[in-house]
Structure formats: structure tokens, C-alpha cells
Amino acid sequence: MKQGGEHWQWNPDIPFYLGVLPRRGASGTNVKWFRAPNAFPGHTVNAYEDDSGNIVFDLPLTDKNVFFWWPDAQGNAPNPEQIAAQLVRFTFDPRSEDLDLPQHEIISGVDCEFPRVDDRFVGRKHSHAFFNVMDSTLGTDFPNTMPKMGGGYAPYNSLGHLNYQTMAIEKYFPGPTHFVQEPVFVARKGSTTAEGDGWVIALVNNAATMASELHIVDTRNFGKAQAIIDLPIRLRAGLHGNWVDSQDLKLST
Numbered sequence: 001m002k003q004g005g006e007h008w009q010w011n012p013d014i015p016f017y018l019g020v021l022p023r024r025g026a027s028g029t030n031v032k033w034f035r036a037p038n039a040f041p042g043h044t045v046n047a048y049e050d051d052s053g054n055i056v057f058d059l060p061l062t063d064k065n066v067f068f069w070w071p072d073a074q075g076n077a078p079n080p081e082q083i084a085a086q087l088v089r090f091t092f093d094p095r096s097e098d099l100d101l102p103q104h105e106i107i108s109g110v111d112c113e114f115p116r117v118d119d120r121f122v123g124r125k126h127s128h129a130f131f132n133v134m135d136s137t138l139g140t141d142f143p144n145t146m147p148k149m150g151g152g153y154a155p156y157n158s159l160g161h162l163n164y165q166t167m168a169i170e171k172y173f174p175g176p177t178h179f180v181q182e183p184v185f186v187a188r189k190g191s192t193t194a195e196g197d198g199w200v201i202a203l204v205n206n207a208a209t210m211a212s213e214l215h216i217v218d219t220r221n222f223g224k225a226q227a228i229i230d231l232p233i234r235l236r237a238g239l240h241g242n243w244v245d246s247q248d249l250k251l252s253t
């Protein structure tokens with residue numbers, strides 16, 4: 001910074017660190033820093049402890065600097081069109097004295113980010129994940145939409161649903177001029193609702209109308225929208241929202 005450089009800088013030589021601390025009663029000194037080769041983590045799917053006491057941790061991961069606008073010390077940054085993540089899983093023993101994480105497993109090569117699970121399964125073994133996907137084969141009109149985004153590269157053009165039991169990924173493609181924001185999962189009403197049974201809701205930016213839309217997809221019929229609500233305004237690209245059922249709001253008062 002004193003030399004006039006960027007406030008933030010990518011360092012391709014620093015390991016990917018994963019801090020683990022006991023769920024209850026921990027203090028800062030209890031954190032144990034595991035490490036893996038340099039990588040760029042964005043957001044996480046979920047993590048849980050399996051029957052043998054291992055931690056299972058799923059997330060999208062890439063070896064490219066996703067924050068390409070903050071280059072490395074030499075000014076190198078990837079072309080945003082070449083940045084793609086894979087969905088990976090780390091399985092490791094938190095009691096291990098070896099702080100080098102075992103090699104991660106690639107769950108899927110799908111280019112994804114902003115993953116979510118059915119919130120009832122946070123911290124528990126999950127079998128479904130929902131996320132944003134960039135699949136350039138789905139029919140996005142890149143030549144006409146990119147200038148409208150100020151010449152930028154659209155990050156995500158569809159929603160994905162991974163069923164871990166079949167390892168199949170269903171995709172919802174909202175349209176050729178549409179780009180998705182982070183989804184949220186809403187469980188279907190009813191006591192017999194299974195994990196991942198419900199609705200996925202996402203804000204969608206339509207570059208043709210330059211307005212935003214709210215798309216609601218039924219997880220039982222993921223290929224098409226159950227409802228599309230046209231908003232009279234254009235919302236900025238955003239992230240991180242939660243659905244709270246009115247029943248739960250009542251319980252908290």
C-alpha cells in the first residue's frame with residue numbers, strides 16, 4: 001500500500017487454510033489450522049461430522065483468483081471467462097496431528113457458486129444442494145448481454161440441484177438474457193416433507209428488460225419455473241438472504 005499498490009492482493013503461494021474448533025465452549029486458542037494447496041474458496045455447501053468422527057466439508061473451489069480485480073503482486077489476474085469452480089469434498093479427522101488436509105474429492109465438475117442446502121440439514125449429513133451454475137451451453141446470448149453488463153462477463157446463468165443419492169444435477173435455465181443471484185431453499189409445507197422437497201427462489205436479472213424478476217422453482221419439477229414475478233425495478237446483483245417461515249417468526253416472539 002505504501003508503494004501505491006492495491007489494498008488487497010492475491011498471493012498464489014499461500015495455502016488454503018481451514019480452521020476447526022470445537023462446536024461448544026471453544027476459545028480462540030482452540031482453533032486448529034489445517035491446510036491444503038493454494039485455492040480460492042467462496043461459499044460453502046455444508047459441513048458435518050460423520051459416524052467415525054471425521055469432518056465432511058463440501059464447497060465450490062477453484063485454483064483461480066475469483067477476485068480478479070485484485071491481481072497478484074506482479075499484476076497477474078485471470079481472465080474472468082476462464083474462472084470456473086468445481087464442487088469438492090474434504091473429509092478429514094479433526095483430531096489428526098497432521099495438519100495437511102487429505103486430497104479433496106471432486107463431487108462434480110459443474111461450475112457453481114452460492115450453494116445452499118435445505119436449512120433443516122445445516123450441520124447434519126445432507127443429500128441435496130442447490131446453487132448457481134454457469135453452463136455456457138444452455139443458450140445464453142452472450143454477445144447481446146455482455147455489453148449491457150458494462151462489458152462484464154456474466155457469472156451464473158442457471159440454478160442447479162444436486163441429488164447426492166443419484167449424483168445427478170438438474171438445471172433450471174431462466175432464459176437467454178437472464179442471470180441468477182444466490183438462491184434460497186424453502187421447504188414444502190407438511191410434516192412429511194423430505195429433505196430438498198420444496199421450492200428454490202432466486203432473484204434473476206434480465207438484461208433484455210434491465211429489470212429484475214423473482215423466479216420460483218418447484219424441486220419436484222426443476223426444469224421450469226412454477227412462477228415468475230416481474231419486479232418494477234432493477235435490483236443490484238446481490239447475495240445472502242434467508243427464508244423464514246411465518247410459523248417460526250411467531251415462535252420467536
Ligand SMILES: [Fe+2]
Pocket residue numbers: 043239240
Ligand atoms: Fe459471502
